[in-house]
Amino acid sequence: MTQTTLTRRPDRPGEAPADGRGGSPSRRARNGIRAGIGPWMLLPAGALLAVFLYGPLVTGVRLSLFGTDLFGDPTRFVGLQNYLTLLAQPSFWQVVGTTLLIATLSMSMSVGVALTAVILLRKWIPGRGVLRVVFSLPFAYSAASASAIFSGMFAPAAGVVNQILGHAGIGAVPWLQQPGWAIFTIALTTAWYELGFAFLVLAAAMRTLPPEVIEAAELDGASGLRFVRSILVPLLSPSLFFLLVTQTISGLQTFTQVRILTGGGPAGGTTTLVYQLYMYAFGQGTPDYGRASVVAVVLVLIVALVTWLQFRFINRRVTA
Amino acid sequence: MSAVGSIPRAARSRRPRLRAADLPRLLVLVLLAVLIAFPVYLTFVSGFFRTGSFVRSGLFPPLGDFTLDNFVAALTAIPLGQQYLTSIVVMVLQTLGQLITSALAAYALVFPKWRGRGIAYALVIATLAIPGESLVVPNYQLVSSMGLRDTVFGIIIPYLAFGYPIFLLRQAFASLPREIWEASRLDGCGDLRTLLLVVMPACRSQVTTAIMWSALFAWNGFFWPLLITDSPVNRTVQVGLSQLVSSESTAPAAIFAGTALVLLPTVILVIVSQRFLLSGMSRGVLR
Numbered sequence: 001m002t003q004t005t006l007t008r009r010p011d012r013p014g015e016a017p018a019d020g021r022g023g024s025p026s027r028r029a030r031n032g033i034r035a036g037i038g039p040w041m042l043l044p045a046g047a048l049l050a051v052f053l054y055g056p057l058v059t060g061v062r063l064s065l066f067g068t069d070l071f072g073d074p075t076r077f078v079g080l081q082n083y084l085t086l087l088a089q090p091s092f093w094q095v096v097g098t099t100l101l102i103a104t105l106s107m108s109m110s111v112g113v114a115l116t117a118v119i120l121l122r123k124w125i126p127g128r129g130v131l132r133v134v135f136s137l138p139f140a141y142s143a144a145s146a147s148a149i150f151s152g153m154f155a156p157a158a159g160v161v162n163q164i165l166g167h168a169g170i171g172a173v174p175w176l177q178q179p180g181w182a183i184f185t186i187a188l189t190t191a192w193y194e195l196g197f198a199f200l201v202l203a204a205a206m207r208t209l210p211p212e213v214i215e216a217a218e219l220d221g222a223s224g225l226r227f228v229r230s231i232l233v234p235l236l237s238p239s240l241f242f243l244l245v246t247q248t249i250s251g252l253q254t255f256t257q258v259r260i261l262t263g264g265g266p267a268g269g270t271t272t273l274v275y276q277l278y279m280y281a282f283g284q285g286t287p288d289y290g291r292a293s294v295v296a297v298v299l300v301l302i303v304a305l306v307t308w309l310q311f312r313f314i315n316r317r318v319t320a
Numbered sequence: 321m322s323a324v325g326s327i328p329r330a331a332r333s334r335r336p337r338l339r340a341a342d343l344p345r346l347l348v349l350v351l352l353a354v355l356i357a358f359p360v361y362l363t364f365v366s367g368f369f370r371t372g373s374f375v376r377s378g379l380f381p382p383l384g385d386f387t388l389d390n391f392v393a394a395l396t397a398i399p400l401g402q403q404y405l406t407s408i409v410v411m412v413l414q415t416l417g418q419l420i421t422s423a424l425a426a427y428a429l430v431f432p433k434w435r436g437r438g439i440a441y442a443l444v445i446a447t448l449a450i451p452g453e454s455l456v457v458p459n460y461q462l463v464s465s466m467g468l469r470d471t472v473f474g475i476i477i478p479y480l481a482f483g484y485p486i487f488l489l490r491q492a493f494a495s496l497p498r499e500i501w502e503a504s505r506l507d508g509c510g511d512l513r514t515l516l517l518v519v520m521p522a523c524r525s526q527v528t529t530a531i532m533w534s535a536l537f538a539w540n541g542f543f544w545p546l547l548i549t550d551s552p553v554n555r556t557v558q559v560g561l562s563q564l565v566s567s568e569s570t571a572p573a574a575i576f577a578g579t580a581l582v583l584l585p586t587v588i589l590v591i592v593s594q595r596f597l598l599s600g601m602s603r604g605v606l607r
Contacts, residue, residue, distance in 0.1 A: 033502065036511035038432030042440060045425035048481035053447050056458035063457065113352065120349050126338055134353045136594050137360050140586040142540035144558040148565050148579045149359045152572030159572065160362060163375040192359065196590070204598050253453045256542045260562045274453045274543070281457050282547060289457050296454035303451045 057300070064293035074290070082294045091268060092276075096302070099272040102187050103251030109191035111243050114198035115236075118206055119228055132203065139196025143256035146193035151176075151261050154185055176262055179269025186257045186270055194250070198243050205239035245310055252303055273299045360587075367391065367577030374573070390571075394578030397567045402553045403560040404581075407539060410475050410556055414538040417480035419531055425481070426489035427515045431501045441490070447483035453543055460547055474548045475556065479538070485530045492526035493519055528596070532589075539586065557582045 064082055066074035086092050117135045121128055138146070153160050154175035162172045175185045217231045233240070255274040258264055264271040264279065271279070273295055281292035338346070365381075366374045373385040394400065429441050459478050468474035500522060504514040520527055545556045552563070561582055568574040590597070 033505045036432070036505070038511045039428050039434040039437070041424040041511060041515075042428035043424075045421040045444070045481040045486060046440065048421060049444065049447055049483070052459060052462070052478040052481075053450060053455065054443075056455040056462065057450060059458035059461075060455060113356075117349070117352060120345050123342075125342055125346055125349065131349055131353050132598075133591060133594050134357050134360075136590055136597065137587065138356065139597075140583060140590040142542065142558055142586075144540070144542045144561045145363075145579050145583050146359070148561045148575050149363055151565050151569075152575045153359065153362060155569070155572055158570060160366070160375055164379075167375075192356070195356065200597050207598065249449075249451065253451050255453060256558075256562075259546075260565050277453070277456070278543075278547075281460075289461075292457050296457065299451055299454045304449060307449055 060293045060296050063289050064297050066290055068288050068290040071287075078290070082290045086291060086294050086298075094268070095271050095273055095276050096298075098183060098270060099252055099254065099274075099302075101183055102190065102254050102272060103248050105184070105187035106190035106194065106251050106254075107244065107247040109187065110194040110198050110247060111240065113191070114195055114202050114243075115233075115240070117199055118202040118236075119232060121203070122206060122232075135199040135203075136196050138193045139200060141193040141196070143190075143193065144260060146189050147257045147260035150185065150189040150192070154261075177266060179266055182262050182266065182270045186254070186261055189257050189261065190251060190254065194247055198247070201239050201243060202236060205236050209235050241310075241315060244314065245307060248306060248310065249303055252299070252306065273302070363576055363580050363583060364587075366573055367580045370573060390573040390577035391581070393568065393571065393574040394564060394581070397574065398560045398563050398578070399552050400557065400560055400578060400581060403555055403557045406472060406554060407556040407558070409472050410541075410545070411535055411538040413472075414476045414479050415531060415534040417476065418482050418485050418534040418538075419527075421481040422485040422489050422530065423515060423520060423527075425486045426493050427511065427519060429486075429490050430493040431498075431514075431519075432511070444483055444486055444490075448487065456544065456547055459544075463548060469548055470550045470554050472554070475541075475545050478544065479541075482534070482537075484537075485534055488526060488530045488533065489523070492523040492530075496522055525596075532593070532597075536586065 063074060065077060065079060067076055067078045067082075069075045114135070117131075121131060121135075125131075141149075154162070156162065156172065156174070156177060159175070161175070165171070165173065174181050176182045213235070214231065217227060253274050254272045255278065258270055258272055258275045259278070262270045264275050277292045277295040277299070280288045280295060361379075367390050368387065369381040369385050370387060370389075373381045377385075425444065429437060429444070455478075463469060463474050463477060466474075466477075468477060496519065500518060501514060504518040505511075509518070540558060541556065542558045542562075546559045546562070549555045549559065552560075555563075561579060564578045565575055568578075
């Protein structure tokens with residue numbers, strides 16, 4: 001412990017004049033602070049992210065350029081051939097379409113219902129506290145538990161929903177047996193459990209709105225849908241945009257619901273990108289890590305593209 | 321000042337009353353609430369009754385049909401007790417790991433000034449845009465080569481550091497006045513002590529939000545635990561649920577019973593901390 005008092009100012013004599021704000025009390029105070037281990041504290045997180053995130057990202061791209069032997073090990077460099085084979089398959093584009101459809105449907109349903117609930121709950125109403133708890137409850141459900149419940153609810157014969165429909169004289173709906181319905185049911189399951197988070201975020205944002213603005217608008221006679229459209233939605237737009245981006249990203253990674261509710265069927269009709277990746281890598285006798293990695297790279301690119309488009313075209317309209 | 325203070329009190333003493341104009345609003349809300357609460361009701365009520373009796377009675381089964389058979393069926397179909405233990409260990413260790421790595425990282429990204437800090441922050445934030453599910457093949461090979469396949473540590477290790485809690489804590493630390501940090505460091509406190517005794521206590525509510533986020537994230541994980549574990553006893557409850565669904569597909573009541581057991585902790589958490597979640601979200605999530 002030699003106690004070398006390393007101060008910043010002597011190290012960089014040119015810094016203070018270059019920075020026009022010199023001379024504030026906080027600036028002077030820093031003179032006495034010894035350099036500590038501060039910057040090194042990033043090391044644990046940085047190393048872990050490098051090993052388990054950036055490393056695998058690079059490995060994944062590399063794997064996608066190699067052929068795979070029977071044990072799943074890379075054999076020889078094949079360049080873009082894995083990509084060309086996959087992109088030439090119509091079934092792959094169906095997978096991309098299904099993924100985009102599920103992501104869009106579930107995001108709009110959950111944000112739409114959450115926004116409706118938050119707006120209707122803005123003013124006092126009997127049972128407001130209970131209603132708030134009810135709308136937050138789906139937040140407690142994981143993708144797996146929501147899927148388990150919905151698989152029981154929407155089972156073909158023993159399912160509660162079809163039995164109720166039967167009592168009402170309506171025939172059984174093929175909730176999970178027909179591709180179109182199955183996509184809807186998966187999106188509904190996703191929307192339902194994402195709703196809790198969307199509600200919590202929007203309700204929290206509603207609390208932080210400036211009361212003066214709302215009161216002024218109300219005094220001006222703004223009411224009903226016009227008030228919602230021209231006052232509330234713009235004020236809530238940062239949180240709405242946050243939900244739009246995060247829930248689309250998680251929707252694009254839909255896996256659990258597909259695995260539990262349909263197994264990708266019927267006839268591959270509900271296979272999403274991540275489910276396809278899973279099938280290539282782990283779902284068949286011989287793992288095909290090459291093709292699975294192509295799907296992974298495509299997923300990364302789609303997520304990046306969709307997020308970029310959202311920031312480019314929607315973020316501009318977000319006020320505040 | 322006292323006049324200003326008395327206004328809200330006067331407003332509160334006038335009990336709000338339901339006006340006729342509010343009825344449509346109430347009707348829509350109740351309808352929505354019933355639809356949204358229905359799966360929750362199914363989860364916690366229907367597990368106690370035979371499936372047939374539940375529907376035949378119009379969703380309010382007679383108490384005479386009460387049974388615990390569904391729970392027995394669920395518990396015999398999958399080793400839920402053991403999986404509960406695995407899930408709790410995963411949740412505790414992973415949350416602790418994320419808390420430690422994110423608090424340290426957030427501190428390094430906010431307080432000390434060093435070359436490359438901006439780039440480092442950009443690299444951490446960029447991880448938020450990388451879909452985690454796209455990394456499973458290389459991570460599967462990596463973790464297997466470390467000999468951690470089918471172990472609790474194999475489930476945890478890729479998630480000991482994660483972008484989102486780092487981001488949450490960075491935003492919280494950055495909102496503190498810098499003088500607090502300077503004062504503590506001038507008093508001779510080291511960086512670790514400053515973080516632990518000054519910075520963290522000052523951001524208590526955001527730290528709690530980050531802990532809750534990490535804990536829920538760990539408890540709810542599915543894809544990775546499914547891939548990296550094989551033996552039923554090493555799987556988490558979420559993976560167990562998917563086994564339950566495929567083995568009991570003809571008996572929804574057993575699925576509901578098993579899911580209720582898995583959900584109990586998080587449902588209690590949401591009901592108890594709903595008020596905190598409402599305020600924590602606004603501080604944690606929205607910059």
